[in-house]
Amino acid sequence: xxxxxxxxxxxxxxxxxxxxxxxxxxxxxxxxxxxxxxxxxxxxxxxxxxxxxxxxxxxxxxxxxxxxxxxxxxxxxxxxxxxxxxxxxxxxxxxxxxxxxxxxxxxxxxxxxxxxxxxxxxxxxxxxxxxxxxxxxxxxxxxxxxxxxxxxxxxxxxxxxxxxxxxxxxxxxxxxxxxxxxxxxxxxxxxxxxxxxxxxxxxxxxxxxxxxxxxxxxxxxxxxxxxxxxxxxxxxxxxxxxxxxxxxxxxxxxxxxxxxxxxxxx
Amino acid sequence: xxxxxxxxxxxxxxxxxxxxxxxxxxxxxxxxxxxxxxxxxxxxxxxxxxxxxxxxxxxxxxxxxxxxxxxxxxxxxxxxxxxxxxxxxxxxxxxxxxxxxxxxxxxxxxxxxxxxxxxxxxxxxxxxxxxxxxxxxxxxxxxxxxxxxxxxxxxxxxxxxxxxxxxxxxxxxxxxxxxxxxxxxxxxxxxxxxxxxxxxxxxxxxxxxxxxxxxxxxxxxxxxxxxxxxxxxxxxxxxxxxxxxxxxxxxxxxxxxxxxxxxxxxxxxxxxxxxxxxxx
Numbered sequence: 001x002x003x004x005x006x007x008x009x010x011x012x013x014x015x016x017x018x019x020x021x022x023x024x025x026x027x028x029x030x031x032x033x034x035x036x037x038x039x040x041x042x043x044x045x046x047x048x049x050x051x052x053x054x055x056x057x058x059x060x061x062x063x064x065x066x067x068x069x070x071x072x073x074x075x076x077x078x079x080x081x082x083x084x085x086x087x088x089x090x091x092x093x094x095x096x097x098x099x100x101x102x103x104x105x106x107x108x109x110x111x112x113x114x115x116x117x118x119x120x121x122x123x124x125x126x127x128x129x130x131x132x133x134x135x136x137x138x139x140x141x142x143x144x145x146x147x148x149x150x151x152x153x154x155x156x157x158x159x160x161x162x163x164x165x166x167x168x169x170x171x172x173x174x175x176x177x178x179x180x181x182x183x184x185x186x187x188x189x190x191x192x193x194x195x196x197x198x199x200x201x202x203x204x205x206x207x208x209x210x211x212x213x214x215x216x217x218x219x220x221x222x223x224x225x226x227x228x229x230x231x232x233x234x235x236x237x238x239x240x241x242x243x244x245x246x247x248x249x250x251x252x253x254x255x256x257x258x259x260x261x262x263x264x265x266x
Numbered sequence: 267x268x269x270x271x272x273x274x275x276x277x278x279x280x281x282x283x284x285x286x287x288x289x290x291x292x293x294x295x296x297x298x299x300x301x302x303x304x305x306x307x308x309x310x311x312x313x314x315x316x317x318x319x320x321x322x323x324x325x326x327x328x329x330x331x332x333x334x335x336x337x338x339x340x341x342x343x344x345x346x347x348x349x350x351x352x353x354x355x356x357x358x359x360x361x362x363x364x365x366x367x368x369x370x371x372x373x374x375x376x377x378x379x380x381x382x383x384x385x386x387x388x389x390x391x392x393x394x395x396x397x398x399x400x401x402x403x404x405x406x407x408x409x410x411x412x413x414x415x416x417x418x419x420x421x422x423x424x425x426x427x428x429x430x431x432x433x434x435x436x437x438x439x440x441x442x443x444x445x446x447x448x449x450x451x452x453x454x455x456x457x458x459x460x461x462x463x464x465x466x467x468x469x470x471x472x473x474x475x476x477x478x479x480x481x482x483x484x485x486x487x488x489x490x491x492x493x494x495x496x497x498x499x500x501x502x503x504x505x506x507x508x509x510x511x512x513x514x515x516x517x518x519x520x521x522x523x524x525x526x527x528x529x530x531x532x533x534x535x536x537x538x539x540x541x542x543x544x545x546x
Contacts, residue, residue: 065503073506118386133403138486140504173403174485177500185485189387190402 003247027055029237030076032067034083034142034224035178036107036197040257041081047249048241055237063178065140071096071229078232079241081224083107083142083179088225098235101227104245106260107197108219109143109150111212112186119192124212125160127193128167135182135191138175143182146220147195153218183209197222199258224259303517306510315511323489324497325515331405331493332473335412339420339469342413344462347424348450369418376414377482384410385483407484408491412473419472420465427461428454460531467527471520 033041038061045057060067060075064082068090071080080097081104082088088101113121119132127134137144148169155164176182179196186194187208201211226245228238244250251261315321349355350362368376383389384401394401401407431454439449455462477495484491486500494516501509 063503069503069506114387116387135485138500140500172487174487174491176486177503188381188385190381190385 027053027234027237028058029055029078029232029234029241030058030060031079031081031241032060032062032071032075032077033079033081034064034067035061035180036083036143036199037061037081037224037259038180039202040105040199040254040259043253043257044241044245044250047253048244051240051244053237053240055234055240057241061180063137063141065142066177076231076233077229078234078238079226080229081226083222083224084145085223085225086145087142088227091229092227096230097227098230098232099228101225102242102246103223103262104226104250105224105254105262107199107222107224107258108216108260109146109195109214109222110198110201111193111195111214112183112201112209113193113212114186114189114191115208115210116189117192117210118189121193121212124154124214125164127171128161128164130171132171133173133190133192134168134171135174135176135185135194136172137179137182137195138177141177141179142222143179143195143197144175146222150195150214150218150220153220154214157215157218197258201258223262300517303510303513307507307514311507312511312514315508316515318508320488320497321508321512321515324492324494324512327405327408327489327492328474328494328516331408331412332470335409335416335473336420336466336470338409338413339417339473340462340466343417343420343424343465347421348428348454350421351425351428365421366418368415371415373415373476373478374482375478377411377479380407380411380414380479380483402483403485403487403491405484405490408480408493411479411483412476415476415479416469416472419468420462423461423465423468424458427458427465430461431457463527463531467524470523474516474520 031041031045038059041057041059041061045059048055048057060070060077062070064084064087067080068082068087071077071091072094080088080091082091088097091097092101111121111124111127113119119126121127121132126132136147139145139148148165151165151168154160155162161167173191174185176185179200182191182194182196183200183205185191186196187205193212198211201209226242228235228242232238245254254261346361346365350358371379381388381402384394384407385391386395386400386402401410435453435457436449439453444452475495476493477499480491480493481496481499486492486496488497492500494512498509498512498516501512
C-alpha cells in the first residue's frame with residue numbers, strides 16, 4: 001500500500017513538472033539528516049539528480065540533536081531525518097513539520113575496536129575492565145542514548161556481572177556529539193573501543209576496525225523517522241525525495257549501506 | 267594631530283565622516299552579538315546557573331588549563347622570542363614559519379595533527395608510552411592543545427617588544443659591562459614588559475576560547491576535558507538558555523581580565539628617563 005501510494009505521489013508530482021519542463025532552474029532541496037545516514041543519503045541524492053525532476057540535494061549531516069536545535073533556530077531546510085523519535089518529536093512539537101513523520105529505516109548498534117586492539121578486548125564483558133578507553137556518543141545524541149540503553153540491557157543477561165553497565169560507563173573517556181566522531185577516534189586507534197551503528201562500518205572504515213557483535217535481544221533497534229518541513233520552499237521536490245526513499249530504489253540503497261528499510265504497511 | 271572640525275576643506279570633513287561610518291559599522295558588528303547575548307539572560311537566572319555543577323566544572327577546567335597553558339607558553343616562549351629577536355642562525359626562517367603556522371591552521375586540523383603526533387599510534391606515541399604517558403583524553407591534552415594554538419601570539423608579541431627596545435639602552439648597558447643575561451633581565455625585559463603582558467593576555471584569551479583542537483585531541487568528558495567552549499557547544503544542542511548563560515559568564519570573565527590588564531599596564535611601566543610616552 002505504501003509502495004503504491006509512493007508511486008502515485010511520484011506521478012502526481014511529475015505531472016506539473018512535465019508541464020513546467022526544460023526552462024526550470026535546477027531544483028534544489030536541503031535535507032537535514034542524522035550523521036549515520038551520510039552514505040545512504042549521499043547515494044540517494046545522486047539518484048534524485050537523475051530522476052525526472054532532476055533535483056539537486058544539499059545535505060547537512062550532523063547529530064540529530066544539533067539539527068533539531070538548528071531548525072528551531074530558523075535554519076531553512078526541506079526535509080528532516082532523525083536517528084531517533086525523540087528529536088523528531090522535538091521538531092514536531094515546535095510546529096516545524098508539515099504533516100506526520102514516517103519511520104523509514106532501522107539500525108543496530110555494534111562495538112568497534114581498532115584493528116590493533118590496543119585494549120585487548122575480546123568479548124563484550126571486557127569493556128567493563130578497568131582502564132579500557134571507551135568512546136561513545138553524548139547522551140543527547142541518538143547513538144549515545146541507544147548505547148546507554150544497550151549496556152543496561154546487556155547487564156540483565158546471564159554471563160554479565162550485575163554492575164556491568166556502571167563499570168562500562170565509568171570507562172568512557174570521551175562523549176562525542178555525533179557518531180562519526182566516535183568512528184574516527186576508533187579508526188585512529190585512540191579509543192580502545194567505540195559504540196556505533198552497524199551502518200557506520202562502511203567499506204572505507206572496515207579495514208581499520210574490528211566489529212564486536214551485540215546479541216540481538218540486548219541490542220537496540222534504532223528507528224529513523226523522516227518528515228517534510230513546514231518551512232520547505234519546494235515541498236513538491238521534498239515529497240519526491242521521501243517517495244524515492246520509501247520506494248524500492250530507496251530501500252535498496254538503505255540496505256546496501258547497512259540500514260534496514262522499515263516494514264512496508266500491508 | 268589636532269585637526270579641527272572647522273577645517274575649511276569639505277573633503278577633510280568627508281574623510282572624517284567616512285572614518286566615523288567605518289568605525290560605527292565595525293563597532294556594531296563586533297558589539298551587537300555581545301549585547302544580544304547579555305540581553306538574553308535575566309541577571310537573576312545567571313546567578314542561579316552558577317550553582318550548576320557541570321557549569322562550575324567546565325569553568326574550573328577552563329581556568330585551570332588556560333592559566334597553565336599561558337604559563338607554559340611564557341616560560342617556553344620567552345627564550346625562543348629572545349633568540350629570534352637578537353640572533354640569526356641557519357634555519358631561522360623555517361622556525362619562524364613553523365611558529366606562525368598554528369595561527370593560520372584551522373583548530374580542528376591542529377587537533378588531528380596533535381593526535382597523529384602525540385596520540386597512542388602517533389609519531390611520538392610509542393616514546394610517550396615508554397614514559398607511561400598517554401596524552402589524549404586527559405586534562406594534559408587540553409593544555410597541550412591550548413599551548414599549540416596560543417603560543418604563536420605570545421612569541422610574536424614578545425619578539426616584537428624585544429626588537430623595539432632602543433639600541434642605545436643596550437649599548438649603554440654594554441659599556442657598563444653588563445653581560446647579555448643581565449642586559450636581558452634588567453634592561454630588555456622591563457622595557458618590553460607591556461608587549462609581553464599583551465602577548466600573554468592574547469595567549470590566555472586564545473587558550474580560553476580554544477575548541478576545535480581540544481574536542482579532537484582531548485575529547486569531551488565533563489570534569490576532565492570539557493572546557494567552557496565545549497560545554498557551551500554541547501549545551502547549544504539541547505538547552506539554548508543554558509548555552510547563552512554560560513556564554514555570558516565567559517564574556518564577563520574575559521572582559522574582566524582584559525579590562526584589568528588595560529588598567530594595570532600603565533602602572534607597570536618603568537618611570538623616569540626610561541618611561542615611555544603614554545598611549546603606547
